[in-house]
Amino acid sequence: MTDTQKPAAFTELVNLAARSLGAGVIAANDELFAEKENLLVAKPAEFRPHTFGHKGQIMDGWETRRRRGAGAEEPHPTDDDHDWAVVRLGVPGVIRGVIVDTAHFTGNYPETGSVEAASVPGNPSPEEVEAAEWTELVPRTALKGDTAHEFAVDVEQRFTHVRLNIWPDGGVARLRVHGEVVADPRDLDGLTFDLAAQEFGGVATGASDRYFSSPHNLNSLGRAAVMGEGWETRRRRNKDNDWVELDLVGEGEVLAVEIDTTHFVANCPGWASVSGRSAATGEWIELLPRTRLQPDTRHRYRVTPSEPVTAARLDVYPDGGIARLRLTGRLTEAGRAAHALRWLNLVPTVEAEQALTEAGLTVGEARTLAGARPLADAPAVRAAEAALQPADTPDGAETSRRRAAIWRLLGV
Incomplete structure (x- = not known):
């Protein structure tokens, strides 16, 4: 790629999980050897040999303890036993690709890993995020040591959190989540x-x-x-x-x-x-x-x-x-409308319905309009609005109410 070309790879998109944008690791099931916060450090991971702390070699990444089985007769972990860390994105957006980097983890990297995402608006607790509906972005995939694994993502939805899963245990140096920012128009x-x-x-x-x-x-x-x-x-x-x-x-x-x-x-x-x-x-x-x-x-x-x-x-x-x-x-007005419509098309159905009811539509109307997505433009919104029930009253009050609600949210 020359200097004057527009970047095409997802790695050239914004890192939604950048600490500089407000991202944070809100939970992990284990971080005994190395802290979960290292996953989001901006600079590349470093390795300084023979730098030992109370828990062993100091690693610049997130590293969990070695898993063990149920007892002497079953000393090995099961195929389902795994560790995980949950990251709040600095800004919500559509994820186009992730990088799971095991830099400097050679004899202690995970055997496999996966990445999931969820949309939980506001400022939820870790427990509320854990209870959310999770969407698979990267299926369980074999990992290598000391390698930056790049995974393209093709899921057209706005997310606020991601979860990194590793089997059965081990260390990951950095996690990058590249994509397109989709701000809440409100x-x-x-x-x-x-x-x-x-x-x-x-x-x-x-x-x-x-x-x-x-x-x-x-x-x-x-x-x-x-x-x-x-x-x-x-x-x-x-x-x-x-x-x-x-x-x-x-x-x-x-x-x-x-x-x-x-x-x-x-x-x-x-x-x-x-x-x-x-x-x-x-x-x-x-x-x-x-x-x-x-x-x-x-x-x-x-x-x-x-x-x-x-x-x-x-x-x-x-x-x-x-x-x-x-x-x-x-x-x-045109810019606001285009931005709001893209946002409405990308949020999960439950969030779209909630936003539409808060703007003034009935629950049934919100469900119908949300179900008509994706809505390409203002004419498409008007066509979907025309299909809403109940039918209009003689004085046009129902149409006026619906149009005011849609304008309030979408500006169309």
């Missing part, structure tokens, strides 16, 4: 927010160069702690410039731009500009003209929205590093 409704934010679904789709660090860092949560947490290109030796393109959360109006060069001192770009892709024409329109940048500085600019945009492009001249790019704005 959390964003009526707000101005960062339209490019990774936590809401913004994603870098292409870059001219990613030699020193990833363009996915540009829209990460929080401020960069070090230079390596931004996006930095190699030194350019021709007269071109470097750039990154990002898909926004949805169609929206950009009201302000922040270009943060924190930690980039001798390698800060000289200038930068920001463009947006017109929702109407698909052409790039100027949001921020080419503007002088200062090293190690947060630059903030108010912009006047000319028309709605669906994507953004940051151009830096001629090269260098940017810590963060923020595009504060608001979704248009």
